[in-house]
Amino acid sequence: MPRNTQILLDNRPRGQASPDNFRLVVGDTPALRDGQVLVRHHYLSLDPYMRGRMNEGKSYAACQPLGEVMIGGTVGEVAESHHPAYAVGDKVVGMGGWQEWSVVDGDAPGMLRKVDTRHVPLSYYLGAVGMPGVTAWYGLVRIIDPRPGQTLVVSAASGAVGSAFGALAKARGCRVVGIAGGPDKCRYVTEELGFDACIDHRAHGDLASMSKALKQACHDGIDGHFENVGGYILDAVLLRANAFARVALCGMIAGYDGQPLPLANPALILINRMRIEGFIVSEHMEVWPEALAELGGLVASGRLRPRETIAQGLAAAPQAFLDLLQGRNFGKQLVKLI
Amino acid sequence: MPRNTQILLDNRPRGQASPDNFRLVVGDTPALRDGQVLVRHHYLSLDPYMRGRMNEGKSYAACQPLGEVMIGGTVGEVAESHHPAYAVGDKVVGMGGWQEWSVVDGDAPGMLRKVDTRHVPLSYYLGAVGMPGVTAWYGLVRIIDPRPGQTLVVSAASGAVGSAFGALAKARGCRVVGIAGGPDKCRYVTEELGFDACIDHRAHGDLASMSKALKQACHDGIDGHFENVGGYILDAVLLRANAFARVALCGMIAGYDGQPLPLANPALILINRMRIEGFIVSEHMEVWPEALAELGGLVASGRLRPRETIAQGLAAAPQAFLDLLQGRNFGKQLVKLI
Numbered sequence: 151m152p153r154n155t156q157i158l159l160d161n162r163p164r165g166q167a168s169p170d171n172f173r174l175v176v177g178d179t180p181a182l183r184d185g186q187v188l189v190r191h192h193y194l195s196l197d198p199y200m201r202g203r204m205n206e207g208k209s210y211a212a213c214q215p216l217g218e219v220m221i222g223g224t225v226g227e228v229a230e231s232h233h234p235a236y237a238v239g240d241k242v243v244g245m246g247g248w249q250e251w252s253v254v255d256g257d258a259p260g261m262l263r264k265v266d267t268r269h270v271p272l273s274y275y276l277g278a279v280g281m282p283g284v285t286a287w288y289g290l291v292r293i294i295d296p297r298p299g300q301t302l303v304v305s306a307a308s309g310a311v312g313s314a315f316g317a318l319a320k321a322r323g324c325r326v327v328g329i330a331g332g333p334d335k336c337r338y339v340t341e342e343l344g345f346d347a348c349i350d351h352r353a354h355g356d357l358a359s360m361s362k363a364l365k366q367a368c369h370d371g372i373d374g375h376f377e378n379v380g381g382y383i384l385d386a387v388l389l390r391a392n393a394f395a396r397v398a399l400c401g402m403i404a405g406y407d408g409q410p411l412p413l414a415n416p417a418l419i420l421i422n423r424m425r426i427e428g429f430i431v432s433e434h435m436e437v438w439p440e441a442l443a444e445l446g447g448l449v450a451s452g453r454l455r456p457r458e459t460i461a462q463g464l465a466a467a468p469q470a471f472l473d474l475l476q477g478r479n480f481g482k483q484l485v486k487l488i
Numbered sequence: 489m490p491r492n493t494q495i496l497l498d499n500r501p502r503g504q505a506s507p508d509n510f511r512l513v514v515g516d517t518p519a520l521r522d523g524q525v526l527v528r529h530h531y532l533s534l535d536p537y538m539r540g541r542m543n544e545g546k547s548y549a550a551c552q553p554l555g556e557v558m559i560g561g562t563v564g565e566v567a568e569s570h571h572p573a574y575a576v577g578d579k580v581v582g583m584g585g586w587q588e589w590s591v592v593d594g595d596a597p598g599m600l601r602k603v604d605t606r607h608v609p610l611s612y613y614l615g616a617v618g619m620p621g622v623t624a625w626y627g628l629v630r631i632i633d634p635r636p637g638q639t640l641v642v643s644a645a646s647g648a649v650g651s652a653f654g655a656l657a658k659a660r661g662c663r664v665v666g667i668a669g670g671p672d673k674c675r676y677v678t679e680e681l682g683f684d685a686c687i688d689h690r691a692h693g694d695l696a697s698m699s700k701a702l703k704q705a706c707h708d709g710i711d712g713h714f715e716n717v718g719g720y721i722l723d724a725v726l727l728r729a730n731a732f733a734r735v736a737l738c739g740m741i742a743g744y745d746g747q748p749l750p751l752a753n754p755a756l757i758l759i760n761r762m763r764i765e766g767f768i769v770s771e772h773m774e775v776w777p778e779a780l781a782e783l784g785g786l787v788a789s790g791r792l793r794p795r796e797t798i799a800q801g802l803a804a805a806p807q808a809f810l811d812l813l814q815g816r817n818f819g820k821q822l823v824k825l826i
Contacts, residue, residue, distance in 0.1 A: 380755065402755040410753035417718065417740040417748055420766035428758035 151179040151188075152229075155464050156219045156249035163204055167475065171204065172220070172468040179251050187254050187262065188230040191246050194464070194485040195223035195276035196471045197310075198378070198403045199430075220248035223281055225265070225272050226487075233257070241267050243275040248467055250487050260435065269450040277482035278317075278454050279445045282310035285431040286376070287441035289398030290318050292434070293427045294374035298323030301368045303387055306378035307348060308335040310482035311400065313456035315376050316343045317448050324374075327367045329383060331477045338457070338480070351383060357414065360386035371395075379403050381411045388418040399428040403475065457481030489517040489526075490567075493802050494557050494587040501542055505813065509542065510558070510806040517589045525594050526568040529584050532802070532823040533561035533614035534809045535648075536716070536741050537768075558586035558805075561619055563603070563610050564825075571595070579605050581613040586805055588825050598773065607788040615820035616655075616792050617783045620648035623769040624714070625779035627736030628656050630772070631765045632712035636661030639706045641725055644716035645686060646673040648820035649738065651794035653714050654681050655786050662712075665705045667721060669815045676795065676818070689721060695752065698724035709733075717741050719749045726756040737766040741813065795819030 153176060160173035182188055203214040203221060214221055224246030228236050233256030236242070244262040246252035254262045265275050277283065286304075296302055296319065304315045307328025316339070319326045328339040328348040336348040347367040354360040364372065364386055371392035377384055380402035387397070402411070419426060448454035459479040461470035467485045474483045491514060498511035520526055541552040541559060552559055562584030566574050571594030574580070582600040584590035592600045603613050615621065634640055634657065642653045645666025654677070657664045666677040666686040677686040685705040692698040702710065702724055709730035715722050718740035725735070740749070757764060786792035797817040799808035805823045812821045 384754070399754075399758045402758055410755055412750035412752050413754040414750050415748035416722070416737075416751040416754075419764060420737045420740055420768075423766045423768060423771065425763065425765040426757060427763040428761045430758075430761060433761065 154179045154251045169468045189226045190229045191224040191226040196483040277310040283314040283445040284441040286315035293398040294396045300373035301325045302374040304376040305329040317454040357382045364390045385414040391422045397426040461485045492517045492589045507806045520570045527564045528567045529562040529564040534821040615648040621652040621783040622779040624653035631736040632734045638711035639663045640712040642714040643667040655792040695720045699727045702728045723752040729760045735764040
């Protein structure tokens with residue numbers, strides 16, 4: 151069996167996460183038992199939700215145990231199979247974690263899925279046609295549920311979720327306004343992703359300025375918002391929300407490191423008769439087939455071609471993850487493992 | 489035509505509302521034109537929403553114009569009719585405002601409705617079987633949508649909305665926990681209204697204390713919450729909310745007078761995958777018949793017999809209203825006008 155490099159959670163962050171929270175170890179992969187599959191990972195996905203898992207205490211999922219391989223989505227190839235549904239060479243997506251190889255029970259529900267790479271690049275199954283894409287789909291279709299012509303806003307617009315959100319919203323005839331960090335990302339969001347406008351949050355770093363920018367970009371107010379960040383951006387959106395606006399609350403990356411970030415004026419939820427709904431996409435597996443079919447179609451037809459930032463080698467994963475939390479990536483953040 | 493005493497909004501509050509914001513005037517009622525009805529008001533309803541209308545600026549409804557009769561629900565008796573659908577002596581509910589008489593266009597939709605006082609006292613059409621009752625019904629049925637055995641919380645539990653909420657929730661097999669101000673109101677909420685428990689917010693005046701009290705009263709966490717108050721009570725509810733908990737946001741009385749009250753930790757909406765929805769019942773007229781039928785049944789069968797606090801004479805309305813905003817009333821606040 152091949153040697154396997156893994157990254158474990160060594161200790162929990164106090165405040166900001168740091169490379170010292172992780173530990174790289176090398177060991178053997180165990181021998182396969184009946185029904186098991188050995189997968190060689192090609193790409194590891196890095197996603198903001200992992201930061202929440204690193205904290206102790208109540209969250210929407212069990213926290214990441216210390217001394218175990220960090221949780222994470224992976225795509226790869228079957229290297230050995232003791233399960234009739236999988237053959238050597240099959241391309242698969244799963245939750246293999248921060249390691250080069252994984253041994254998976256072929257029958258465990260939701261752990262491994264064969265994918266077709268004829269029209270969709272393998273790595274996209276971690277992004278546009280994977281969990282981030284379905285996340286955008288759920289928030290848009292099941293929570294915001296927009297009508298054509300409505301104005302929608304998404305924060306972290308250049309990222310994996312934001313870019314998929316934009317393509318899905320445009321396909322429904324909506325006006326889409328992104329929020330992203332820096333002129334390069336904003337240019338990419340409008341010119342390459344096809345958003346109608348993009349606001350640079352670095353140029354609008356407080357509530358008054360962001361609210362003004364949103365007013366300029368959203369002449370008819372905001373009918374729906376997909377929140378990946380939280381903090382003053384959400385406050386500003388509430389100030390510009392139309393009656394019956396819906397907010398899909400997907401991420402509060404702004405508050406992961408420390409004290410809770412308050413919402414400045416929750417009375418606006420009442421004044422605007424808004425609906426704010428938090429969700430985690432893994433609790434809505436029933437929508438995945440429909441969502442993945444639409445996302446795959448958008449990719450195959452060229453209407454969704456998001457960028458990827460690719461770090462090389464598992465040892466680069468911790469720093470790439472910390473950069474992601476700071477917004478230093480551009481599009482979907484991956485680690486290439488072969 | 490009879491002389492009519494009216495109360496106008498004279499000027500807008502700066503901070504807390506005061507008696508000086510109102511002005512009492514006496515004049516003649518105009519002569520009836522074809523299609524009009526003259527109503528003698530028996531009771532005027534005082535409700536927290538009126539405080540929001542006194543402010544200038546964006547709210548869910550047009551603000552109360554200066555120099556005009558204060559908006560308000562009324563019940564009364566037809567004194568003269570130039571409309572075929574109404575006869576002298578008919579008991580009616582409408583939006584007659586802070587005055588003794590009103591002249592109403594009988595054809596204007598939603599302005600006047602005949603009511604049956606054989607099983608339901610006339611004044612109840614301003615409370616349990618009126619707007620406050622339907623408000624409770626909408627938040628419970630259309631937003632919280634509870635299953636039997638779930639635990640629900642309502643703030644301002646001894647008031648018109650809270651008492652109806654409790655009866656409707658008990659009828660659905662839920663466990664209902666109220667929050668009210670002072671031991672008398674709490675005793676009334678449990679002993680007379682039939683709530684399972686009631687928390688005195690005067691004895692639990694900060695977030696930590698309220699959160700602890702909610703933990704004790706809600707052993708299985710909180711599945712649904714009806715918010716009439718806002719502020720630290722809502723913060724505490726979020727700390728005790730179960731996954732997929734729903735919050736019907738009906739009032740933010742705590743924030744009417746001054747600076748917005750922040751929500752301490754909105755990330756809990758995401759962590760608990762909650763839904764928070766603001767609403768105003770007058771935008772959902774389609775539910776009124778079903779809601780009023782259920783509420784009337786609860787009253788007729790004795791399962792909903794809420795208290796009323798009755799001020800005597802229109803001149804007493806401003807002080808009674810200010811007392812209501814301070815929670816000094818007990819149950820539905822009315823002004824008796826005859």
